[in-house]
Amino acid sequence: MITNFKELITAAKREQLPTLAVAVAQDLKILKAVKLASELGLARAVLVGNKAEIEAFAKEAELDLSEHQIVDVADKAEACLTAVKLVREGKADVPMKGLVETSVMLRAVLNKEHGLRGGKLLSHVGVLEVSDLDRLLVLSDSAMNIAPNVDDKAVIIENSLEVALALGLAEPKIAVLSASESVNEKMPSTVDAARLAAMNKEDGRFKPAIVSGPFALDNAVSKEAARIKGIDDPVAGQADVLIVPNIEAGNLLNKSLEYFAHAEKAGVIMGALAPIVLTSRASSEYSKMHSIALALLIHETSSKEK
Missing domain, CATH: 3.40.718.10 (Isopropylmalate Dehydrogenase)
Structure with a gap:
């Protein structure tokens, strides 16, 4: 049984790195979380969003972009749909909400043609x-x-x-x-x-x-x-x-x-074809990194059961 986030990170590690599709990735905390996830051996990322802004924030976050891929999409709704499509097409394992409203991300997830509808309540x-x-x-x-x-x-x-x-x-x-x-x-x-x-x-x-x-x-x-x-x-x-x-x-x-209790947090959306990394835009890079680890662990566990 996993009792803390340190154990969660250990359990989520894989020999072959899974791929995270980040929608609207031009955000400092998001890229710091991607950096942490990469350094811990959790995942590599496809960063979908405004390329120039991603590169600028990546420099500030000291994120080595040579280990990741950027897909240049300026429109936020289109960036969300692109990230979701990458998962739907098997080119990434789990999607992650970046600097975008939850409603915009969920519209992409629920897209009838390219989304991740699982037939259940999210x-x-x-x-x-x-x-x-x-x-x-x-x-x-x-x-x-x-x-x-x-x-x-x-x-x-x-x-x-x-x-x-x-x-x-x-x-x-x-x-x-x-x-x-x-x-x-x-x-x-x-x-x-x-x-x-x-x-x-x-x-x-x-x-x-x-x-x-x-x-x-x-x-x-x-x-x-x-x-x-x-x-x-x-x-x-x-x-x-x-x-x-x-x-x-x-x-x-x-x-x-x-x-008040200074709890560490992670958050995902369940009910779709893959767990979706979703935290508040105000959450720390550690909360976002823990959420990445959680989603990857759930994805791995559900894949074994299928």
Whole structure:
């Protein structure tokens, strides 16, 4: 089981370097992340975007461009589509969002002719390294689906489960969060959580995971909080995966962990034909590099299963 980002980087390394297709690569942090990934032996990159700007930022980042390829595409939407096409055509392994709005990147991913549609709901899956935890924490969905219904949440769980399995968790413990651990008809997220837990118990939809809920955040991650509240459940206090009720809750939790708890982060979009490296434009080069490693590990794991 991978318990931190150092172990993640080690697990993601391959003898034959995979290729990363970076859409709108003219950004200092992006190119610093590519440099880190290259130095660590994770990947080489095809940098799609404005060539002159990429070269200028690469010089500032001290990135040796002789190890990478530049595809000169000035228009941002076209650059996104070009990067996605490289993956679709087998010329690259995973795409990465650069200095461009998420909506523009996703339009390329969902392009009917050249995109990476996988027939599933797309969702963002974050992975966080929190100093007080002995494990990585998977969090979804904090960046894409605004108000998912129970069927959407079921797919969000499936996408998160794929990430958890890639991290080496044999039986991921998944907590469906709300503001309370009791089912309350006036709080629809608690009802959804109970239904999702029932799906797994009744027909094993999310096997090999254990899915329980509703949980308040404290008794999902703290054994002591679960003990005090008398919650006897295999997930209580030991959750590997947190499923949030909506994007507001997820976004606030994600950024609170980053800015207050100083958690290290990685993020990918799941549900497409390949994991998509997607972080906030404000994220550090280390967050972006960790996201590259995560996407490559998921890609390798899913390729072996096919």
